[in-house]
Amino acid sequence: MNISELKLNGEVNYYGMTYIILAIDPPIITLKRKNNSGDAISINYFELITNPSFHAKRSIKRFIEKDNSVYFSVLDSLDEKKREEVSKRLKIIRPLLLLEKIKQSHFPSYVEFLENYKDLLKENENPEKIKQELLIERVAIKYSLSDRTIKRYLANYRKVAHENPAYGEEGLISNAGAGYKYRNDNKTLIINHPKHPEMILDQIQIRLSDEYIPIIKEVIENDYLTLQRKSKAKIIDLINIKCSINGVPPIKPETMYKIFERISSKVVERMRFGTKSINKYEEVNRGFANNEALYPLHLVEIDHTRMDIEVIDEKNGAVKGNPWITLGIDVYSRMVWCMYISFEPPSANRVRKAIQQGVLFKNTKELYGTFNDWEIFGIPHTMQFDNGPEFNNRAIKRLVDETLKSNIRFRPIATPRYGGTIERLIGTINTQVLHNLNGTTKSNIFDKGEYDSTENALLSIENVREILTKYITDIYHFQKHAGLPLDCNLPMTRFHEGLKKRGLPEFIESEDEDLFKVSLLPTLYKPYTRDGVRIDNRIYRLNSLSHLIDKREVKYRVKYDIDDISYIYIKPPNENNYVKVNIVNPPYETVQGMNAYTYKLLLKYLRDKGELRRNKIATDEQILQAKAALQKDIEKMYKTNRKTRQQLERMEWKVEVTKTNINQKEKVNKDNKLTYEQLMANAVKIFNESSDEN
Structure with a gap:
């Protein structure tokens, strides 16, 4: 992934010409044509880097797409x-x-x-x-x-x-052992977690006959990598006893000691010493909020919560319930760095999407017609989370540490005051926006009183997303903020002044955005058999990869997108590129754009009906039948079951509920619903009145 940064005297391409950066005075950048005596030009830095003709000058293009290949950093092949x-x-x-x-x-x-x-x-x-x-x-x-x-x-x-x-x-990268690594007589020994066989702990190369591999694998997993911490000598004895039982000669002790040395020391200590070794390899810096953020994107706090508003289905007016919102705030300037709204509950995938939205350009003028740009973007120095499992997991740590080369800090346990900045942002959005919209649930039953949120719900999730985007971009970033210095108390002003101190943030260019999204995808290891790669009752295969067919013990690195199961990326051995592989069973056209959640529901439905065995691949016809049957069931539950509506929101295909399935109250709400322009006008009026009072 290419991470770009604008620096003094650096070169950029703009409208096909090369310019030198003469001065950076945020938000203005001064440019001058290279090898040209013409006048310098000044331009807003956000307008510059979001212009389609802009490119930061760099000598190597790391990503290319050709013949299904996407080029990645060589580090990913290690x-x-x-x-x-x-x-x-x-x-x-x-x-x-x-x-x-x-x-x-x-x-x-x-x-x-x-x-x-x-x-x-x-x-x-x-x-x-x-x-x-x-x-x-x-x-x-x-x-x-x-x-x-x-x-x-x-x-x-x-x-x-x-x-x-x-x-x-x-x-x-060390060159030690490189010659041995590529020998033709190498065998791959895959070491799995003894209690979770699907989890690969390490892969090492050995030069022994095939019959030794399952013996060594079994003893290392079940006897060596345990809290009993048996000695290496004892492990060698156990291996040679099993060799004798299987009629193969014993292994020399010096050979086994070399194999022990190749196993990751991190894996050995974690498995043999348990929680005592966690602090050594998973250092967690806590209490960062005690330190002051010194410049923009020095520290971003991220958290999520249920929204204090009920939303409706935009097609038929049925109330779906309260969606989740994930927000990230730049502690230095109080600018909102990221926002993600959906019915998906807290998960690593949700955190990934929120971070992705924060790093990339928001393009709010184009998408929502905002008066201003949502200017804050780029890679933070540190991200602070609470201790929820959706934050504290390997996928998110690797995303932040390795892909973004940033840092993670967690709040001290049971100390919500350390997340005060993000909590105040959530409170502000509730009091200034959500609590003033139709369908609000307020913060508690006392504030809500006799107000019927369900009966008054008028806005869809997309309406709420647009209202909040406009509020954040055109109002919140330009409102006085009590947490900022009196001489610079507008988030936008504080942000621009801070950029003069730290310089412009590192960012992902528009042309690299799709490749950046691929780099964020989770990774697993899978074998490539004659059928191809199998993931959760789905088969992926590409004819040009037939040379990868091997024993099931040989596994390859795979990237997958849970938001679209129609393809995966697989990395051939000893190469630095991933190859895109489409699904073949079920057929690509049947599941194109379908997320893993939807597919899981369809499989469950087929199994419950007795039409599919657990490990059987669903056919094209079965999936289409399951969609139709599941749609009928959802139609029956849609009127009374809000959970069904929220479940449907997480799926790609939407059920068309007929008007006869909508109760009279929902019809009245839909018929009497204000236009979106009227809703926005009322909302802005409320925001302005609130600002005047402050």
Whole structure:
């Protein structure tokens, strides 16, 4: 993924011509044609980078799409052990990389150094005054390495970063064992979790006959990676006993010791020492809210809640209930960084979508006709979450740590005050917007009184999404905020002033947005058999990948989108690209655009009716029949069962409920419903009155 950043003296392409950046004074950027004596031009930075002709100058295009292939970073082709090694080396040289930026007066790097590397400073020592040689000495002492080793890491990183700054980590990949890795007699030993066989812990290469692999695999999983912590000598004895039972010669101890060394140390410690090892590998920085955010996107708080409003079906007026909203706020400026509204309950997928919306351009003028642009976008330095499982999971951690190269912090448990900024935003949206709209449920039964939310519901989920987008973009960002300094108390003003201090944020260019979305997809490992790749009773196959057919023990890295099950991406071995593979069974046309939730419901329906065995693939005809039958059942429940309506909202195909299935109250509401323009006019009037009172 290419992450772009505008810098002084940097080059950009604009309307087919190359310009040099002369000055950055947010929100204005001054440009001058390269090798041209003409006048300089000034332009709003948001208008510049969202212009279709704009491209940041870079020497390597990392992503290409050709013949179903999408090119990714070479880091994605590494096994877990190699990937951990790169992360470790990057962590070692990180303060040295920050020092380079500090010398260039890069304020965010100065702040990050003080936040994370105070142990490398003497009391009252200013990092701007430290020489690189001295810092290398201190880093070497901290990690018990030689100065020479650290200089080699740094030189290798700079060599790659010189070509493309976003991929310096590739220079940290170790070449040790590379010759052995590609030997023809290599066998892959896949180590699974003993209690969760679907979970792959590690994959290592060994050079032993096929009959040894299941024996070693069984003993390592069931005897070595356990809290009993049996000695390696005991494990070797158990393996050789099983070898004797199976009539194969024993394995030499030195061979087994080499195999033990190849297993990820992180996996070994987690499985053999349990919770005692978690803090070592999953360090969680808590209590960040005690520190002040020093610049825009220094800290973004993210949380979600049920909305205080009931919404209706836009086609027939039936009330669906209360959707969920996920919000992210920039603590420094109080600008709203992200917003995602749907009936999907809290999940890793929901968090992914919210982060995606925050990083990318919002394009609200084009989508909703706002007067202003929703200007805040890009990659935050740190994201703060609560301790819900939808935040604290491997998928989200990898998204933030590796894809965005950002940081995660969690609130201290049972201390809601640490999420005060996002909670106040949710409260403001409720009091200034939702509680003034038809269908509001207020915050509690005392505020609600005798008001009937269901009877008065008039807005669809898309109406609410549009109203809040316009409110955030055109009103909230320009309202006085009590949490900001008196001399700069408008979020938009504070944001622009902060950009002068930290510079413009790193961002994803429009042409890379689709590829960025692919990079966020979750990953799993699957075999490629004669049928293809099987995931949850679905088959994916591509004729050009027939060379991947192998034993079920050989598994490949796969990316999948739970919002569209009609395709996956698979990475062939020893390559750096993923190949897009369409579904073949059920047929592509039958499930194109269908999400995993919908497909799961259809399979459950077929099984409940006795028309499908658990591991059988549903046919095209069965899916169409299930859709029709499920639609009839939903029609019967639709009038009285709100849960059914919310369930339907998470599906792609919508049930057309006839007018005879809508009760008289819903008919009256629909017939007497105000136009959207009238609703917006009333809402803006309420917002203005609220602002005048403040």
